[in-house]
Amino acid sequence: MTKKRKSAVKYWIGKIHLWMGLISGLFVFFLGITGCILAFEKEIGDLTQRYRFVKIENKPRLLPSQLKNIADLKLPGKHGHSVSYEPGKAAKVLYYNADPEYYYIVYMDPYSGQVLKVKDMNRDFFRIITIGHYYLWLPPAIGQPVLATATLLFVLLLISGLVLWWPKNRASSNKRFTIKWNARWRRVNYDLHNVLGFYITWIVIFIGLTGLVMGFQWFSKSVYWVSSGGKKLNLFEESFSDTTRTLPVAAGAPIDRLWLKALNENPDHKGSIEVHIPDSPKAALELALNPDTETYWKADYRYYDQYTLKEIDVKHVFGRYSKASVADKIIRMNYDIHIGAIGGLPTKILAFIGSLIAASLPLTGFIIWWGRRNKTKGKKMKQRKSGRSGNLAEQAETVGARVHNTERKPGSDAPVSGTTSIKRQE
Template sequence: MEKVKQKIIDYRMFWRWHFYAGLVCIPFIIILSITGPIYLFKPQIEAAIDAKYDHLAFAGAPQSAEAMVKAAVTAVPGSRFKAIEVRPDTHDAARVTVLKGDEKIHLYIHPQNLKILKQVPEDARFMEVIKNIHGELFAGRFGQVIVELAACWAIVMILTGLYLWWPRDIKSTAGLLYPRLKMGKRIFWRDIHAVTGIYISALALFLLLTGLPWTYVWGNAFKSARELASPAPASQGWSQGRADEKKALKAEGTAPIDLSQLDALLDTAHALDLPAPVTLSAPAKGASLWKLASDTGNRPQRVTLMIDPMMLEVISREDFHNKKPLDQAVGYGIAAHEGQLFGWFNQALGVVTALGLMTLCVSAVVMWWQRRPADKLGAPQILPDERLAPGLALIIIVLGIFLPVLGISLIVIGLTEWLILRRIPRVRDWLGLQP
């Protein structure tokens, strides 16, 4: 009898955790599920936006790359040359990136008359705006932490949802593997929620976990652990937000750049035929070698070369397989997260997962609305003599350590409930904290 009672208590506790996890993260999951699928199609969207700057019609030969770069720098007073994209067609507008302070500015230069066809700051590019919303909610570090918090609670939501769904006495797969469509609205929405959850839970957990390296708290902790694990770790192939990116740009400093060999360097880059898009970057301050890098979204195919501008020789080469196993694992995860690891099917899986998450959010709200009490929030009521089972306590501790933002939020919630919420009768009753 005692075991049965504890199972009931455990079930209701998981249900309560599931309820509150959804309460915390549903608005943010909807935002991520809208912006994420857009970013999955970054190559196609950017190609469509820039299509009018490709295959420009003009007679005669294009100007030198040096002249194009000088035109770009002149168009942005106080700027310095950063990089030029290696284009497949000489009739494409030159894509030149300049730096002004800690801001990247992209310019599209007509190859022959050197007119500025387009000038756009990095942060104003459409896909950068989507990325900013997806990762920072347009709120900088604070937004990053909020997104990380929502992601952590989404992991809790999925894990507790799997526990609640897990069949304990299988008499039929209806409501488990497919929804019952003719048993009323409540059963319909309950089944839509549960069945969708089971089919997309693994994909959703994968996306949430592979997004953690970009986060501020977890990502920086992982960065520190990565540096401790290796005496001389290679440069990290991902960042912890725009603030870190701008800080790195500002630290680059200025240095005079000899552009006389730029056309020859671009010819060398074309001959190497790296996966597009490919950028040729000016030497860092105090260095003489130019960096030629493939920035393809399929990270396992990325290549970085350092080239001597006088000899036009490749001095060093870094391929994906040269990276340490940990960095390779993160690279595979990021490529899959961004929908670039295995083509259109990867993008399709991302879209399906996002649609599934939105279905979970909508169905959760509908279920709550259908069942909400008139004078309460509707959270599962605490039972008399309710106590935390050792197994559940261990799970909470492990999750709190692995996901520090979750752990901190649990401590804050626990203290707030104990010190404030339980001491205000109306609030306590409305939240369902009274046994």
């Protein structure tokens, strides 16, 4: 490719970069700021909400049905969704429904059944920020596609920005890696956009791509298709119990039997155990065992007939971890990569810094564009002024020449035209 052609390609990439930035800038800023807030949601919650913790005691914990029955007294008429346990943490009974919409968590002492907190999650600060981050506080059918599209534009901005950042030669490459702090503020702003944008591209590109997996079905299906070698994505499908089978009353609540079964079969499990409460006679029991409570992708999801406790084999992504394929694990990891939890605190810090700088890029980019816009306007104004003054000078010179040339010579009736005299013929 010739130098002239390269310059033309870069020019048009710059134009595309500009317009994508102007269209998506406000949304990218919003996603970056809310992403920063959500990066340390768990850590901030643990520091400020001490009711989440209980002292480990050397006595048995209450059964799931016992905890649910106590929690039901606090939220009469609400449907219990799940009961979860975690060593050193309060047991949680979760109540959730889509229509009418409600979402509560009852925190309880798993040993005594004491209610520590009834929390309306729709009023929780981080829950509100999460809804904004996902849907812009609009109906999901509207807000989700808007933010997903903005995320797609942001990923394209990162790629086009990298092309524009790429130095022309080795001599100019040093300027691309450092910020010239002692320069004029416009140059500092340019470096903040250009240099910091380059460094965080390698972080936020993963945040952006994982956001697209959650935002667009076609993208998540494409990722799975590529990583699985051409298989179709089956994210989740509901399992069912055999309603022709029944249990005697003495057998106890299905969720209790499943919880005790999980404890007996996994005596060395140190993570969380969550039992989902069936919402209908045909619904299956769901069990989630997570060995690492800092992330979600390693969780073991199992499904059982609520009458026989026979495990139901599933063919979707969220089944037993031991049966998950590479493609399944990539989809499972998606959320943990997106929030930076995949590598613990270090990757959370990187995600926070990346989100913060990503939020600044629309601002620094807008300042660059505005400055160039005013500079271009100023040049045009100067050109117009100089053009006008030049025209006036030419006009004045022309008028002066005409006045001079129309002066009469002594004793002659004819005007002088240029250097030629026209004399009256006698």
